[in-house]
Amino acid sequence: MRKLLLILLPLACVVGCGRLQPPAPYGPCPTDAQLRWQRMEMNMFCHFGPNTFSDKEWGDGAEPEDLFNPEALDCSQWAAVAKAAGFRGIILTAKHHDGFCLWPNPASNHTVAQCAWRQGRGDVLRDLSDACRQAGLAFGVYISPWDRNAPTYGTPEYNQTFRLTLQSALSSYGPVFEQWFDGANGEGPNGKRQDYDWPLFNSTVAALQPQAVIFSDVGPGCRWMGNEQGVNGETCWSRLSIQGFAPGQKSPGTATLNSGQPDGTHWVPAETDVSLRPGWFFHPNEKPKTVEQLLGIYYTSIGRNSLLLLNVPPDRRGLVSAADSLRLMEFRSALDSIFSIDLAQGARVNASEERSPRFRGANLLDTCYDHYWAVTDDNSTPSVTLTFPEPVTFNRVMLQEYIPLGQRVEQFRIDVMERGQWRPLAQATTIGYKRILLTETVTAQAVRLTIESSLATPVINRLALYWDGIYQPPTPQNAK
Numbered sequence: 496m497r498k499l500l501l502i503l504l505p506l507a508c509v510v511g512c513g514r515l516q517p518p519a520p521y522g523p524c525p526t527d528a529q530l531r532w533q534r535m536e537m538n539m540f541c542h543f544g545p546n547t548f549s550d551k552e553w554g555d556g557a558e559p560e561d562l563f564n565p566e567a568l569d570c571s572q573w574a575a576v577a578k579a580a581g582f583r584g585i586i587l588t589a590k591h592h593d594g595f596c597l598w599p600n601p602a603s604n605h606t607v608a609q610c611a612w613r614q615g616r617g618d619v620l621r622d623l624s625d626a627c628r629q630a631g632l633a634f635g636v637y638i639s640p641w642d643r644n645a646p647t648y649g650t651p652e653y654n655q656t657f658r659l660t661l662q663s664a665l666s667s668y669g670p671v672f673e674q675w676f677d678g679a680n681g682e683g684p685n686g687k688r689q690d691y692d693w694p695l696f697n698s699t700v701a702a703l704q705p706q707a708v709i710f711s712d713v714g715p716g717c718r719w720m721g722n723e724q725g726v727n728g729e730t731c732w733s734r735l736s737i738q739g740f741a742p743g744q745k746s747p748g749t750a751t752l753n754s755g756q757p758d759g760t761h762w763v764p765a766e767t768d769v770s771l772r773p774g775w776f777f778h779p780n781e782k783p784k785t786v787e788q789l790l791g792i793y794y795t796s797i798g799r800n801s802l803l804l805l806n807v808p809p810d811r812r813g814l815v816s817a818a819d820s821l822r823l824m825e826f827r828s829a830l831d832s833i834f835s836i837d838l839a840q841g842a843r844v845n846a847s848e849e850r851s852p853r854f855r856g857a858n859l860l861d862t863c864y865d866h867y868w869a870v871t872d873d874n875s876t877p878s879v880t881l882t883f884p885e886p887v888t889f890n891r892v893m894l895q896e897y898i899p900l901g902q903r904v905e906q907f908r909i910d911v912m913e914r915g916q917w918r919p920l921a922q923a924t925t926i927g928y929k930r931i932l933l934t935e936t937v938t939a940q941a942v943r944l945t946i947e948s949s950l951a952t953p954v955i956n957r958l959a960l961y962w963d964g965i966y967q968p969p970t971p972q973n974a975k
């Protein structure tokens with residue numbers, strides 16, 4: 496008997512203690528900076544520069560510096576609009592393809608320092624980084640390697656010029672949360688294309704701003720999701736195999752970028768860049784998207800495991816236009832009206848299994864990010880039922896995987912109980928950081944989530960239900 500105890504006791508401890516421990520991470524996982532970035536959910540993009548004044552989308556680099564003349568520039572107004580709309584950070588086109596630098600870049604002769612605006616002493620990066628700091632917003636920069644003005648573009652020397660450009664932009668304006676690299680690689684003033692030195696560019700950013708998440712078609716911090724319409728894949732993995740690929744023409748196909756890869760070797764989550772207006776730069780004749788369109792984009796970006804980077808182009812005065820700020824406030828109030836009441840709160844939660852009381856099913860209703868539901872390691876198909884004191888009416892189901900431990904779920908379903916009968920409501924593939932399902936309107940006594948397939952034991956930290964009376968998803972009849 497003693498012998499048996501001696502064998503069984505350590506065994507029980509191994510099993511029991513394992514249940515007390517969190518599940519082991521699965522596959523590549525986000526860094527702290529990537530996790531912080533993902534949790535920002537919605538950031539503002541600002542395309543601003545000579546194109547704002549020439550009414551173009553791509554300048555040719557020959558624009559006179561004095562064209563840039565935002566007489567009423569007020570970055571604190573941009574920040575105030577961004578803050579009120581619920582953005583967490585702002586990314587500015589510090590240098591677009593025309594090469595004009597919105598800050599006095601010593602590595603270029605085509606900058607704010609060469610123009611009459613503010614007697615050559617203006618600095619939009621200074622103004623915006625200060626305004627962001629004061630408003631409690633993060634600050635990021637877009638810097639295009641394609642340069643239609645730089646005389647050395649198309650020669651190895653340009654890579655060094657671009658390194659100095661990065662050095663100047665990234666060392667004088669405080670912390671930068673995201674460095675946005677455009678993969679565009681057209682011809683420069685001498686008709687040549689540049690062979691970009693991406694390892695040099697990325698290492699320069701990493702040395703100066705180690706916390707900055709680097710965006711490009713293939714990361715390494717986050718990836719382009721393959722289109723500029725705001726539509727991520729219904730299946731969207733945050734993993735991607737990036738070895739042997741580069742931004743631009745050497746990137747994986749757009750379909751791969753749109754859905755990521757379940758077996759991808761790196762954590763490179765999707766970012767959705769899309770403009771509030773038809774163009775990226777401000778054009779007086781264009782109008783902002785409708786609230787309906789913005790809600791649609793919200794669902795196909797944030798609702799499909801992506802961060803939303805919404806472009807709000809300041810106008811020629813250097814201000815966010817009244818039409819745009821009004822539309823953003825309408826968008827914000829629509830989001831608040833949909834997502835401020837989680838109809839799942841107050842439900843009784845019954846999980847098919849709980850790893851231990853610490854990882855109980857009720858954690859799904861707990862809004863603390865680090866509280867999640869988990870089961871034992873060999874169980875990858877658990878289910879959990881929420882039973883309501885009174886039937887609830889909803890048409891949106893929101894789920895979150897606890898991504899610090901990786902992304903796992905590859906198929907799940909939602910069933911509902913109406914008048915004592917269970918019936919299927921929805922089935923979908925990935926969850927990731929956040930997934931929002933658009934369902935028919937249903938009044939249910941209970942809701943059941945079943946994980947049907949998962950690459951490793953699932954780790955889910957949120958299940959919420961909402962009612963959206965504003966956005967009508969396209970049906971086959973009304974789809975364009």
Ligand code: FUL
Nearest residue numbers: 542552677678679768775
């Ligand atoms: C593209 C650019 O060519 C567009 O002008 C814009 O900046 C967009 C965000 O990225 O590659």
